[in-house]
Amino acid sequence: MTLDPGSAAIIQLAWARRLGLDDDAFGDALASGERIVRADESARTVEFVRLFGSSVLVGPQSVIDAATELPDGEMAHHVTLLKLTRELGGHGLGAAALFFADDLPLQQPSEELTVSHGNPEAIELEGRCPPDDVNEVGLSDLENRYTIVHEQAGRRVPLACGAYGEWEGLLANMGVLVDPGWRRRGLGSLAGSIAAHEALAAGLTLQWRADVSNTGCLALARKLGPSAGGIQTSVHLR
Helix, strand or coil: CCCCHHHHHHHHHHHHHHCCCCCCHHHHHHHHCCCEEEECCCCCEEEEEEECCEEEEEECHHHHHHCCCCCHHHHCCHHHHHHHCHHHCCEEEEEEEEEEECCCCCCCCCCCCEEECCHHHHHHHHHCCCHHHHHHHCHHHCCEEEEEEEEECCEEEEEEEEEEEEECCCEEEEEEEECHHHCCCCHHHHHHHHHHHHHHHCCCEEEEEEECCCHHHHHHHHHHCCEEEEEEEEEECC
């Protein structure tokens, strides 16, 4: 699906504020063709973001200086940021593809389902999933959760959760977690669709971040239907 130009501006505004930039920073960068940089000696994370043709690098001045001659295509690789931050103890995080939507088709379940808005079901679901999946989705940071549950022996068993957290009151940062035993049955896309439409009803633009090495997460993002909009590459500093 294509984004409305106004939605792209909203996405850029949310990211500018999140990265500590002026509200119109991305628009100015697109006009000038230059990379946005913000030196922050207290930063515990180095961030490179490419968004709708504009790019930004936030981190210590030494990293910004070392990256001056590197093209955006190279900066988008996690290994590049690791090399640039080696002396600062750069580690972890990786690169995530960014997808966005201001509308999505509504997915209808083939049978009647129960959806819980409670935290206990989401927490129980995390306990059923591999730690890497739990850490990548980060349900604990996504305050609006919609968990599909199955009634079994008089109790609710969580199968999949679609969730979102608000960014700057403008974006709904999405995440989906599915019990490994219930994957490949369409529950992930259904849970994601439920959460997405709740976010759209709240007036938010949708954002999906998928690790570039996580084929399942990328496939789910594409199945839901948002448009590719950029990439975020990050490393922690010691």
